[in-house]
Amino acid sequence: MNRQIKLIWDFRGPTALKTAEHHVKHLNEFIALEKTALNITGFKKINNMYSTAFMVVEENEMIKVRDLLKPHRGEVYTP
Incomplete structure (x- = not known):
């Protein structure tokens, strides 16, 4: 089974949640x-x-998605 990676974007400030x-x-x-x-x-x-926004991808897609969307960080996803 391919690992799943959670890509995370961080938002700060008074509008962080809406963003x-x-x-x-x-x-x-x-x-x-x-x-x-x-x-x-x-x-x-x-x-x-x-606040944070996230997207989960298969590990084999992670490099492509990371390079296109430029998340701030990532971690192994466990549902």
């Missing part, structure tokens, strides 16, 4: 256009000034 939520819309558009193997995205509010 992360909006970023997920673009990630979903990317998934539809590129027909990636997985369709797992989301956003998370860490606190009032910090």
